[in-house]
Amino acid sequence: MVDVLIVGSGAAGAAVAWSLAETKMRILCLEQGDWQNSSTYPSTGRDWEARRWADFDISPNRRARETDYPIDDSQSAMKIANFNGVGGGTVFYTAHWPRMHPSDFRVKTLDGVADDWPIDYWALEKFFEENDRMMGVSGLEGDPGVPPRHPPMPPLPLGKTGTLYGRTMNQLGWHWWPSDSTIATQDYEGRAKCINLGHCTPGCAQGAKASTDITYWPLALRAGVELRTRARVREIVTNEQGMASGVVYYDAQGEEHFQPAEVVIVACNGIGTPRLLLNSISSRHPNGLANSSGLVGKNLMLHPWPQVRGYVPERNDGDHAPMLSLWSKQFYETDPNRDFVRGYTMQFARGTGVVTEAVTSMSVGALPWGTDHHRIARELIHHRIQVGIACDDLPEETNRVTLHPDLKDSNGIPAAKVDYKIGENTRRMMEHGIARATEILEAAGAKGIYTSRTLLNSPGHMLGTCRMGNDPARSVVNAWGRSHDVKNLFIVDGSTWVTGGGLNPTSTIQAVALYMADQIKQRLATLFD
Amino acid sequence: MTATGLSPSENRDLRRVAGLMVPASTEYKVPGADDPKIVADIERSIGRDMGEIHNALAALAGIADLDDAAAMAKAEAFRSAGGPAVAAFERCVLQCYYRDDRVVISLGLEARPPFPKGHVLEQGDWSLLDPVRKRAKMWRDA
Numbered sequence: 092m093v094d095v096l097i098v099g100s101g102a103a104g105a106a107v108a109w110s111l112a113e114t115k116m117r118i119l120c121l122e123q124g125d126w127q128n129s130s131t132y133p134s135t136g137r138d139w140e141a142r143r144w145a146d147f148d149i150s151p152n153r154r155a156r157e158t159d160y161p162i163d164d165s166q167s168a169m170k171i172a173n174f175n176g177v178g179g180g181t182v183f184y185t186a187h188w189p190r191m192h193p194s195d196f197r198v199k200t201l202d203g204v205a206d207d208w209p210i211d212y213w214a215l216e217k218f219f220e221e222n223d224r225m226m227g228v229s230g231l232e233g234d235p236g237v238p239p240r241h242p243p244m245p246p247l248p249l250g251k252t253g254t255l256y257g258r259t260m261n262q263l264g265w266h267w268w269p270s271d272s273t274i275a276t277q278d279y280e281g282r283a284k285c286i287n288l289g290h291c292t293p294g295c296a297q298g299a300k301a302s303t304d305i306t307y308w309p310l311a312l313r314a315g316v317e318l319r320t321r322a323r324v325r326e327i328v329t330n331e332q333g334m335a336s337g338v339v340y341y342d343a344q345g346e347e348h349f350q351p352a353e354v355v356i357v358a359c360n361g362i363g364t365p366r367l368l369l370n371s372i373s374s375r376h377p378n379g380l381a382n383s384s385g386l387v388g389k390n391l392m393l394h395p396w397p398q399v400r401g402y403v404p405e406r407n408d409g410d411h412a413p414m415l416s417l418w419s420k421q422f423y424e425t426d427p428n429r430d431f432v433r434g435y436t437m438q439f440a441r442g443t444g445v446v447t448e449a450v451t452s453m454s455v456g457a458l459p460w461g462t463d464h465h466r467i468a469r470e471l472i473h474h475r476i477q478v479g480i481a482c483d484d485l486p487e488e489t490n491r492v493t494l495h496p497d498l499k500d501s502n503g504i505p506a507a508k509v510d511y512k513i514g515e516n517t518r519r520m521m522e523h524g525i526a527r528a529t530e531i532l533e534a535a536g537a538k539g540i541y542t543s544r545t546l547l548n549s550p551g552h553m554l555g556t557c558r559m560g561n562d563p564a565r566s567v568v569n570a571w572g573r574s575h576d577v578k579n580l581f582i583v584d585g586s587t588w589v590t591g592g593g594l595n596p597t598s599t600i601q602a603v604a605l606y607m608a609d610q611i612k613q614r615l616a617t618l619f620d
Numbered sequence: 621m622t623a624t625g626l627s628p629s630e631n632r633d634l635r636r637v638a639g640l641m642v643p644a645s646t647e648y649k650v651p652g653a654d655d656p657k658i659v660a661d662i663e664r665s666i667g668r669d670m671g672e673i674h675n676a677l678a679a680l681a682g683i684a685d686l687d688d689a690a691a692m693a694k695a696e697a698f699r700s701a702g703g704p705a706v707a708a709f710e711r712c713v714l715q716c717y718y719r720d721d722r723v724v725i726s727l728g729l730e731a732r733p734p735f736p737k738g739h740v741l742e743q744g745d746w747s748l749l750d751p752v753r754k755r756a757k758m759w760r761d762a
């Protein structure tokens with residue numbers, strides 16, 4: 092028996108494990124994947140780009156490691172990206188680190204759409220700061236586009252590409268700022284500083300990128316938390332009192348185990364979490380656990396993310412640096428003069444590696460076969476600039492995660508199926524962003540401008556499928572992550588989000604997770620009341 | 621079937637099409653993608669794409685025996701049809717071609733993995749931020 096059982100060791104699970112460790116409760120985390128070995132990450136070999144379409148592909152379906160589970164995203168306008176292992180998605184993430192804005196928590200009050208969150212930015216502020224110190228954030232204070240924050244390290248250099256963007260944005264009179272990022276620009280808490288290995292997505296061999304396997308986990312383990320890998324949870328079991336009594340999981344050999352626990356905390360992300368709850372059916376919970384509202388799996392938000400790219404005459408940073416360099420908040424907040432509410436962050440990317448450039452350009456007909464191939468390749472390679480438009484995504488119940496009728500993982504557990512369509516407000520926002528990004532690229536002198544609306548864009552953000560709220564009929568968990576139905580069951584990952592914001596979510600996912608852990612600590616004596 | 625999973629005729633067809641896709645160039649001093657070393661790398665590296673590569677080579681069957689004009693026409697028909705087999709074929713060729721030392725060096729890059737040497741990123745012009753610093757607060761409080 093353990094006091095606290097956490098399922099999932101990613102961004103949220105790691106933060107909660109670390110935070111709760113000081114209680115001295117017996118804490119166990121079950122994670123279906125493995126520890127990663129940074130000396131085998133792609134950037135250590137000449138095939139580093141090719142491995143991003145193989146064992147380091149962002150799609151679990153193509154990567155198809157033993158530790159992955161399949162996800163049917165054939166009915167989704169956006170494809171699913173994730174990573175399953177200690178650190179979860181943070182092993183693969185791009186380390187872009189914006190926070191939700193205060194207005195993101197009040198969309199109903201301010202903009203008349205969706206719902207307000209039951210918590211606000213200011214309740215989370217100290218957890219944002221704590222998390223920034225724990226993950227190790229680089230950035231620059233003084234940005235008029237976002238509330239004050241205090242990144243502990245200086246920002247990544249602008250480089251040639253960032254300088255070009257900065258000059259262009261000044262010419263247009265639009266806001267820009269060096270992005271906060273969880274890439275160490277100085278040696279930080281045992282992590283070596285960034286040496287520009289290229290895009291950070293498929294793991295950082297230098298250890299400069301803050302994935303939770305190298306930030307929270309070593310500290311949590313030292314404080315006595317146990318982390319059991321290759322432990323895939325099939326279902327959460329409940330007792331006659333309607334409380335969670337533990338979980339059933341499979342080990343690496345496929346052996347089934349029951350792990351009893353006083354408290355169960357789920358941190359499997361916006362797809363893994365509803366999948367687990369929907370798989371936890373019993374006579375008491377025929378529609379899945381914690382699902383009296385019927386909202387488990389619904390309101391999935393995936394952040395449509397158009398990308399607009401072009402090619403400038405001068406050679407730039409290419410992939411010789413972390414991919415993301417700057418953000419713009421020019422179009423983030425609602426403007427009544429537009430035909431949509433809410434807004435988006437613009438993300439300014441450097442170029443790509445040589446192989447990626449060739450493959451992506453050929454796939455859209457920009458790089459020909461035959462004799463002209465070499466001349467055109469040289470106009471493209473390390474000449475790319477690219478603006479991503481991180482659109483706010485509003486909840487819609489028809490966008491959802493359900494259980495697949497046939498597809499199963501290697502342990503025979505039903506897989507998740509994703510149905511997702513882009514809403515009308517978001518479509519308008521996307522087109523607005525694409526038009527602005529095109530203006531930026533043209534002003535920067537780019538030619539060969541190409542827009543990818545959704546197909547290639549899988550930001551790996553999975554939100555909203557177990558939303559939080561004060562009304563048990565309209566939400567799955569309360570404001571501090573406790574299930575309305577099962578009083579010792581908590582959900583702490585991005586599935587608790589009420590709305591999506593127009594930005595990368597992990598800073599806020601972890602701040603919310605730390606807030607929830609703090610609430611649990613403060614309420615220990617009355618936790619199940 | 622060769623050790624890499626392709627039949628001898630598939631191997632010949634793959635080589636022919638790779639050369640049509642990326643021919644050798646004396647101007648840029650690079651081999652074509654039909655260079656034996658690159659073709660061997662392509663075959664070894666097909667991995668997860670084997671199914672689609674078989675599909676692609678079925679559509680291209682016999683191309684190795686055609687004259688240049690007929691081969692080009694067949695390759696063009698294959699390419700313009702599009703679909704997953706074309707995407708997989710192009711990716712399998714390009715991911716090996718563009719990691720060949722001769723090609724990488726011709727692009728002015730070093731033939732090495734990124735780690736452990738990394739790269740140098742210049743600071744850039746931070747004075748460009750001065751006008752942005754002067755802007756009024758843009759975020760809505762709530």
Ligand SMILES: Cc1cc2nc3c(=O)[nH]c(=O)nc-3n(C[C@H](O)[C@H](O)[C@H](O)COP(=O)(O)OP(=O)(O)OC[C@H]3O[C@@H](n4cnc5c(N)ncnc54)[C@H](O)[C@@H]3O)c2cc1C
Nearest residue numbers: 099101102103123175179180185186187324551584595597
């Ligand atoms: C390619 C890519 C780029 C990204 N870039 C950014 C970025 O720049 N900035 C940003 O903010 N975010 C980024 N993200 C998103 C970020 O990774 C996620 O927001 C974050 O990891 C979510 O945290 P989480 O704790 O909710 O879930 P995860 O980190 O996904 O962790 C969930 C864990 O649960 C485990 N699990 C699931 N089901 C079970 C089960 N049944 N039994 C046992 N274990 C289970 C999984 O194996 C996984 O390790 C990116 C993601 C990807 C994939």
